Amino acid sequence: MSIDISEGMKLSLLKEALGNGSIIVDSVLDTIMATKREQIKKLHTYAITAPSHEGGRWQTFYKGVDDAVRKNIKAPTEEALLDKLITIYFADSSIKKLTFHGLYEEWLDYKKSIVNSPNTIKRHEQHYKKYFEPSPLHNHKVIKTDELLLETECNRIIRDFNLSRKEWTNIKTILNGMFEYAVRKKYLVDNPVDKVQILVKFKQVVRKTGKTETYNSDELKELNLYLDRMYAETHDSAYLAIKLNFTIGLRVGELISLRWEDCSENHLHIVREEVRDQTTNHYEVVEHTKTNRDRFVVLVPKAIDILEKIDRQGDFIFMRNGERITSRQIAYVLEKYAERQGLSTKSTHKMRKTFASNLNANGVPLDCIRELLGHSNLNTTLGYIYNPLTEKETYDLIAKAL
Known part of the structure; x- marks a missing residue:
């Protein structure tokens, strides 16, 4: 004879089991991730290739609905590669709607929680307002922000503001911080800033003596x-x-x-x-x-x-x-x-x-x-x-x- 348990009762029992140690959280999470990896293997249409030599990387391709070309994705292990694909396939609607500015604000809140210097935060706010707020990046969707768009805007900002290499390095701290945060939060698979090439000339600064x-x-x-x-x-x-x-x-x-x-x-x-x-x-x-x-x-x-x-x-x-x-x-x-x-x-x-x-x-x-x-x-x-x-x-x- 089966007993019909309501959703509320199921949630209550789950919380109780977690609280009294009947269920180990890490074990549950491992089971969830293993299940998702199996789902990915069924959903993913491109071949997953093992390394061809020692020290090589597992790789596959992925092409989203809005992508013009397929993207090559690599990882040191098959499990890590599948985890990257999980980030892509199971991204929730809020992540899909997240804008560059929204990511900046989320990252800045995180920085405020770990940085002791309010002056550092103020400097980030000043730099964002001056260089990124007027940029097309400001309202662009994060998951559609690739290295080519970033590269175009980075080169434009350096050229339009006639920045020195040192000035740009200070400003780039915001970009690096934002996208590293996005990778760690599983919003993105890779940090697109890593592939950005600066092709314009920096302002020449007279060497100090x-x-x-x-x-x-x-x-x-x-x-x-x-x-x-x-x-x-x-x-x-x-x-x-x-x-x-x-x-x-x-x-x-x-x-x-x-x-x-x-x-x-x-x-x-x-x-x-x-x-x-x-x-x-x-x-x-x-x-x-x-x-x-x-x-x-x-x-x-x-x-x-x-x-x-x-x-x-x-x-x-x-x-x-x-x-x-x-x-x-x-x-x-x-x-x-x-x-x-x-x-x-x-x-x-x-x-x-x-x-x-x-x-x-x-x-x-x-x-x-x-x-x-x-x-x-x-x-x-x-x-x-x-x-x-x-x-x-x-x-x-x-x-x-x-």
């Missing part, structure tokens, strides 16, 4: 004399913060977030930074660095001497009238110095480049410099290396070498 990016030996000597004189007059630790940073090479947000507890006998522990909310212009210290990784930097004798001169006013090393000094106040000191000397202002970041360049000029291994700067990629570090020597020092070094 040590003259603009670093303080050379003579400039650093003059600046230090000024900082010493001003500290003697004011006892403002902002002047010593700048002197110190030429020996430790921190991001300015890390520099003014240092606490006395971060100091050991000959190292500083870098664990936090100051951030500025670009909307409210509010500065605050957060308990992580830009890369979300802590690091240690060595304190040479000169750095230790500078630290020993500072009067303790609180938990932070650099304070003024009982308040933590901000990165803006550090920048102001350098601006005021340049104004008095009749020079162009060199930003706070040039202290960091001077530090890296001086280490390199004195034979410190690049990988050590990378670690001190807190970079994960050596190519990033190479972008900080310039010639910090005067023309005479450079000439003498060349003459000695030859």
Whole structure:
């Protein structure tokens, strides 16, 4: 005798079984996926080909109703290939209606949940509004967005806005992020951005040199004399913060977030930074660095001497009238110095480049410099290396070498 169970009762029993462990979720999902793979084998009309050699890939073709040509689909295993086909065959109606802009908003919500920096989100919003909102991509269906359409629009944006390679790399972060997210969400099989070719010329940027990016030996000597004189007059630790940073090479947000507890006998522990909310212009210290990784930097004798001169006013090393000094106040000191000397202002970041360049000029291994700067990629570090020597020092070094 069979018992007629309503749909509501079935759902209730299923939830109960999941709750008490009678059904293992992973086992159910594996069964569902196995069933779908079998369905795909029956639905799919093109042959599924095994690799012809070791290390090869399984492959097949697929042609949708709206596709002009069939597409080649590859995967390392038969199961992975079938899973890609499941994404295509079983895509629900909401995915079919999803637009480029809809995907962007969904991806941005995801980014907001994992990124600590509101400024990064704001920059993405500004870039999207400027470059992609006016584009035909904005309202285009995601599942119909192929690499040729993307390639056309990417090249047009670079040409119309006369972008440099670096500017485009920053903007492309949005495209890469969106479509990688779409692949992970099973909206798409592959990331079409991977196949985009840039065929137009980027804006040519004048290569920066040590003259603009670093303080050379003579400039650093003059600046230090000024900082010493001003500290003697004011006892403002902002002047010593700048002197110190030429020996430790921190991001300015890390520099003014240092606490006395971060100091050991000959190292500083870098664990936090100051951030500025670009909307409210509010500065605050957060308990992580830009890369979300802590690091240690060595304190040479000169750095230790500078630290020993500072009067303790609180938990932070650099304070003024009982308040933590901000990165803006550090920048102001350098601006005021340049104004008095009749020079162009060199930003706070040039202290960091001077530090890296001086280490390199004195034979410190690049990988050590990378670690001190807190970079994960050596190519990033190479972008900080310039010639910090005067023309005479450079000439003498060349003459000695030859």
